Amino acid sequence: MSYCRSEGKDGKDKIIFATAEDHATESTVKLPEPEESPGLILPNGEINWNCPCLGGMATGPCGVEFREAFSCFHVSEADPKGSDCIEAFATMQECMLKYPEIYDKKSEGRDGDDEEEDPMDKLAAESSASKTQNSDEKPAQQDAKKD
Amino acid sequence: MVVGGQIFQFGRALARTKECIRIFNLRKYDRGYLPAVRLYASSSSGGGKQDKSGSNEGSSTAKIIAGVAVTAATAALVYKSGIFEPSGPDTPKKVRKTAQPRVRTRPPVVKVPADAANIPSQVPYLLIGGGTASFAAFRAIKSRDPKAKVLVVTEEGHLPYMRPPLSKELWFNDDKEATKNLRFKQWNGKERSLFFEPEQFYCKVEELESRENGGVAVASGWKVERLDLAEKKAILAGGKEIQYEKCLIATGGKPKSLSVFEKASSEVKNRVTLFRGIDDFKELDEVASGAQSIVVVGGGFLGSELVCALAKKSKTMGNHPKIIQVYPEKGNMGKVLPEYLSQWTTNKVRHEGVEVVPEAFVTGVSQESGKLVLKLNNGETIKTDHAIVAVGLEPNTQLANTSGLEVHEELGGFLVNAELEARSNLWVAGDCACFFDIKLGRRRVEHHDHAVVSGRLAGENMTGAGKPYWHQSMFWSDLGPDVGYEAIGIVDATLPTVGVFAKATEADTPKAAVEASGEGDRAQAEMEAENAAPVKPATQEQAHGPKEGEDYGKGVIFYLRDDIVVGIVLWNVFNRMSVARQVIKEGKKFEDLNEVAKLFNIHGE
Numbered sequence: 155m156s157y158c159r160s161e162g163k164d165g166k167d168k169i170i171f172a173t174a175e176d177h178a179t180e181s182t183v184k185l186p187e188p189e190e191s192p193g194l195i196l197p198n199g200e201i202n203w204n205c206p207c208l209g210g211m212a213t214g215p216c217g218v219e220f221r222e223a224f225s226c227f228h229v230s231e232a233d234p235k236g237s238d239c240i241e242a243f244a245t246m247q248e249c250m251l252k253y254p255e256i257y258d259k260k261s262e263g264r265d266g267d268d269e270e271e272d273p274m275d276k277l278a279a280e281s282s283a284s285k286t287q288n289s290d291e292k293p294a295q296q297d298a299k300k301d
Numbered sequence: 302m303v304v305g306g307q308i309f310q311f312g313r314a315l316a317r318t319k320e321c322i323r324i325f326n327l328r329k330y331d332r333g334y335l336p337a338v339r340l341y342a343s344s345s346s347g348g349g350k351q352d353k354s355g356s357n358e359g360s361s362t363a364k365i366i367a368g369v370a371v372t373a374a375t376a377a378l379v380y381k382s383g384i385f386e387p388s389g390p391d392t393p394k395k396v397r398k399t400a401q402p403r404v405r406t407r408p409p410v411v412k413v414p415a416d417a418a419n420i421p422s423q424v425p426y427l428l429i430g431g432g433t434a435s436f437a438a439f440r441a442i443k444s445r446d447p448k449a450k451v452l453v454v455t456e457e458g459h460l461p462y463m464r465p466p467l468s469k470e471l472w473f474n475d476d477k478e479a480t481k482n483l484r485f486k487q488w489n490g491k492e493r494s495l496f497f498e499p500e501q502f503y504c505k506v507e508e509l510e511s512r513e514n515g516g517v518a519v520a521s522g523w524k525v526e527r528l529d530l531a532e533k534k535a536i537l538a539g540g541k542e543i544q545y546e547k548c549l550i551a552t553g554g555k556p557k558s559l560s561v562f563e564k565a566s567s568e569v570k571n572r573v574t575l576f577r578g579i580d581d582f583k584e585l586d587e588v589a590s591g592a593q594s595i596v597v598v599g600g601g602f603l604g605s606e607l608v609c610a611l612a613k614k615s616k617t618m619g620n621h622p623k624i625i626q627v628y629p630e631k632g633n634m635g636k637v638l639p640e641y642l643s644q645w646t647t648n649k650v651r652h653e654g655v656e657v658v659p660e661a662f663v664t665g666v667s668q669e670s671g672k673l674v675l676k677l678n679n680g681e682t683i684k685t686d687h688a689i690v691a692v693g694l695e696p697n698t699q700l701a702n703t704s705g706l707e708v709h710e711e712l713g714g715f716l717v718n719a720e721l722e723a724r725s726n727l728w729v730a731g732d733c734a735c736f737f738d739i740k741l742g743r744r745r746v747e748h749h750d751h752a753v754v755s756g757r758l759a760g761e762n763m764t765g766a767g768k769p770y771w772h773q774s775m776f777w778s779d780l781g782p783d784v785g786y787e788a789i790g791i792v793d794a795t796l797p798t799v800g801v802f803a804k805a806t807e808a809d810t811p812k813a814a815v816e817a818s819g820e821g822d823r824a825q826a827e828m829e830a831e832n833a834a835p836v837k838p839a840t841q842e843q844a845h846g847p848k849e850g851e852d853y854g855k856g857v858i859f860y861l862r863d864d865i866v867v868g869i870v871l872w873n874v875f876n877r878m879s880v881a882r883q884v885i886k887e888g889k890k891f892e893d894l895n896e897v898a899k900l901f902n903i904h905g906e
Contacts, residue, residue, distance in 0.1 A: 156895065166797040167639040170895050171852070174803065174904040181899035183891060185883045204444045213443035214502055218514040221447055255501040 201228055214256055216249035407580060410458040412522035417537065419507040420520055423544035424452040426763060427535055429525045429700070430551035431455030433463060433749060434731030434756030436497045438549050439517045441760025449764075450515040452506070452543070454535070456524050459579055460503065462495045465749050467582045468603055469779060471495070472610035480586065483579065495579070528704035530724050547763040550715060550729045551756060552697035554747070558690060559598070561663050568668040573688045576603060585689060589614065592622040592686035596675060598663060599691035600628030600635060602778050605650060607689060609780045612654040625656045625683060627675075632659055633780070637788075638858075638870070639798045645853045646784055653781040658683075694747055696733040709735040714745040719769035721759045730759040738770055740888055741791055741867055748776035773882055787878055790868035790885045792860055801898035802856030802872070857881075857901045864890045866897075877901045 156172040194205045201224060203212040211220050223246040226239035236243075250257040414420060426442055428435045431453045439451045453461070462483070470485035479485065483495040504516035524538040528548065535543045556575035565573075574581050574588075589595060589611060597608050608626045615622050630636060632643035633650050651657050658677065665676035666688075675683040696714045700706060706723055707716040714735035721728045721736055729736075731752040735745040746755075751774035758770060775789040853872065860868035865888055869881040880900050891897050 161641045162639055162798075167641060168797075168799045169641065169852075170799065170801045170898070172801050172803060172895060172898065172903070176895075177803070177899045177902070177904055179899075182893070182896045183900060185880070185887065185900065188879055188883055203447075204441075210440065210498070210502075212447070213440050214498075215504070215514075215516060217443060218447050253501050255499045 201225065210256075215253050216246060216257065219246040219249045222246070410456070410522040412520075414506050414520065417539055417541035420523070420537075420541055420543065421450075421452060421506070421510045422542065424450055424509070425546045426451040427543060427545035427548045428453045428551060429455075429535070429549065430553055430697075430731070430733075431457055431459070431461050431519055431521065432551060432553045432731065433461070433497075433752035434551035434553070434734075434759070435549065436461040437753045437756030438551065438730060438760035438763070441757045442764055443515075443517065445761060445764040445766070446515075448513070448515040450509050450512070451517045452509060453517065453519045454523050454525055454537070454543075455519060455521050457578070458521055459496075460500060460519055460521075461497045462579060463497060463749065464578070466495055467579070468576075468606040468610060471582065472614050525700065526703060528700060528706075528727070530704060530727060533726060546726065548727050549759050549763065550700060550723070550727065550733065551731045551752075551759075552700070553732045554694035554696040556690065557693040557695050559663065559692060561666055562688075562690060565666050566668065569666055569673065572668065572673045572686065573666075573690060575690045576607065577694075585687075588687045589622060590618065591620060593620065594623040594625065594683075594685040595687050595689065596625045596627060596673075596683055596685045597689045597691060598627050599689075599693075600626065600630050600633050600659070601637070601691065601693070602634070602776075604628065604689075604691035605633045605646075605780055606778060607691060608655045608657075609650060609653050613781070615654065622686070623656065624654065625658065625685065626650070627658045627661050627663065627677065627683075629662045630659060633657070634778075634794075635659075636794050637792050639794060639800065642800065642853055642858065642872070643794070646780060649781055649784050652783070694732060696745070698733060709743070709745070712743070712745045720762055720767060721755060721770065722762070728759040728763060730755040736770055740773070740885065744791070746774060748774060750774040750776055773885055775878055775882075784873065785875070786870055786872050787875065787881075788868065788870040789878065789881050790860070790866075791862070792868040792870055796860045796862055796868070798858050798860050799894045800853075800856055800858040800872075801895055801903065802853055803904045855903050857898050857903055859884075859894050859897070866891065866894075871901070874901060874903050 156170060156176040158168060158170045161167045161169060192202050192205075194202055194207055196202045201221075203221065211217070214220075219242075223239060223242040226242045227236040230236045230238055232238040426439075426449055428438055428451060432455075435453055435455075439453065442449050442451055466485045470487070471480055471483070474480045474485060479492065484492050485495065486492050502517070504512055504518050506518040506520050509516060509518040523541075525535045526538050527536045528534070529536065533545055533548070535545060535548065537543070556577045558575055562570065562573050574584050576582075576585065585595075585607075595611060597604050597611070604626060608624050611622070612624045615624060626633075628635070630643070631640065632638075632647040634646055635643050637643075638646060647657055647659065658679075658681070661677045661679050661681070663675050664678050667674045669684070672684045672686060673688055675685065675688065677683065698706075698708050698713065698715055701708045701715060706727075708714065709716050712735045714733050715723050715729040717723045717729045717734055717736045719737040719739055721730055721734060723729050732745075732747045734755060735743065736755070737743050754772055754774040755770065758766075758768060758772075761768060773789050775787055777785070777787040779785045855873045857874060857877075858870040858872060859866045860870075866884055869884060871877055871881060884897060884900075
């Protein structure tokens, strides 16, 4: 059985020891659904460059080249998708070779959450999927998104 | 139970990783970073060291001569401690090979670029200060304005770096090289650099204007003395003027000192460190490797984390320094946690091997035979090798006087509105911002996540977003293997609180998780936990009434103001911050907080 006691000045600090049994019953409090933060693709179909999943890719020294390549890919209707964006990707690659410390994934491997896909693969997958869908982020990631 | 423990450990690691990812935006960018060629920061960033001798050769020579007169005992002690191992051909410390009192010197910060002429005379985005808030701001600016040209002007001699590992992870490195390179292991076992971005990320200050796609440049060792807000100009020490479109003040703060130390001799001051940044960390790391005893003055977040980290490190060191903590409150985190929890925490800190002296403050300090002698108000005297001062932060608001900006008398910091604006085209973020929080009222927050959240918001608003402060920042602290908590909102011990606790089973502590896995390697334990199956909420057979000394293992504590929850501490309960955030957002009176507590599933994992 859960019980309660008071401590501190004028008993201002209440302490409740709750048993698992007590907490196993459903709470009477209902909180509203957390705000859906936009994922990689915004509701209007555009790429969310603020997405934490991109890390610093869109803001680094090759950020502009990265955006151009992926925007091209995103709207590409060619088959296979993105095959009409070779030049943009080549420009991006050329830029990234100049900054191995930042962009070279072979030497250091990937840091951070291992559950995360390569943001490039993620973008490719989501871009190919219906553009009106929100990205399929894990629930915990909702916390990670801003506004 | 073993599985439960591993899941707990995994849950904690996962939650912490996710928060860290969000905070640090960890992705492909976590590359190794070697220390910049810039020399270490001088007293301007460390604070309170203005009177220490400079690095020039003249004063070092004088000290050698003076030092020869020191007693043989001191000489032997100091020499034996091994701190005079050759550290490099060019470091000033090499000069101290002969026995003499330890002289703490820091080279002055080298200005980069050296010549003001190489700093652009106009720049669209000017960020004053090169810390966490500034980093978050320039990342947000570049997100929304891809070709933005951003100039960061900082007095420090370091590129933007994060502070939390300076009192936590960096002390847990097994590899000395990693510590030297300011690299540490994260919760998921992966190593990363203290610096947010490698040097390659930034463009040279002199190239900023000509880069077609813009970039971020850092001018270090430069000080902004005044802002002419009407003209939108920043004036640097030395007279250089920079015209800006949008400006951010993110000057952070400097560690507070105590008058008893301020008035002391330089002999004493050489043995005192006001702890804040990289240079203080390096100094303490070096001191610890040779010390017999270290005293930390201060019982808040920084002080408590430092003693726990030092005590843990002490166990692995040959000289096994004694770690002592002195503070005026009744218990650790006395201003943050309700008294019962503060007492429980203090016991845990003692259990880590720290000698805790609560309800005490330093009334006098002197130097005797190479040792610091601290007199306390309770009559005790402590002889120690070094003292660390962690008694709070003084926001850097010097610009207010010179530039016509408002400062909050009580809370300190520059006054800004909910959108973080101080004046037109001028924003403030991080430790030095006293802002209006729509939910919780006017406040100033000195935590890492707040620096990220507010820096990001300022950056977004500098590019036209016009958003108010909305997303509540959180903070966390680890005090040894048994105490880890995350918190959000206003967490003030003077507020009435309601704490809901479940008894922690033995298997739920991180330490237990490691022992259960049969390995001393936490990373290994985490990896095993990842592969284990998820566990359902605890059933009745696991729960039983609290026993003496085992009361507060896991739980959630609500802080109330006028019966509304304004702050929440998640006590050894992880992965629930999103629920806590929502509860605060609701901002209403709850009839029964035990019902709210159920939402946190404190018994489960």
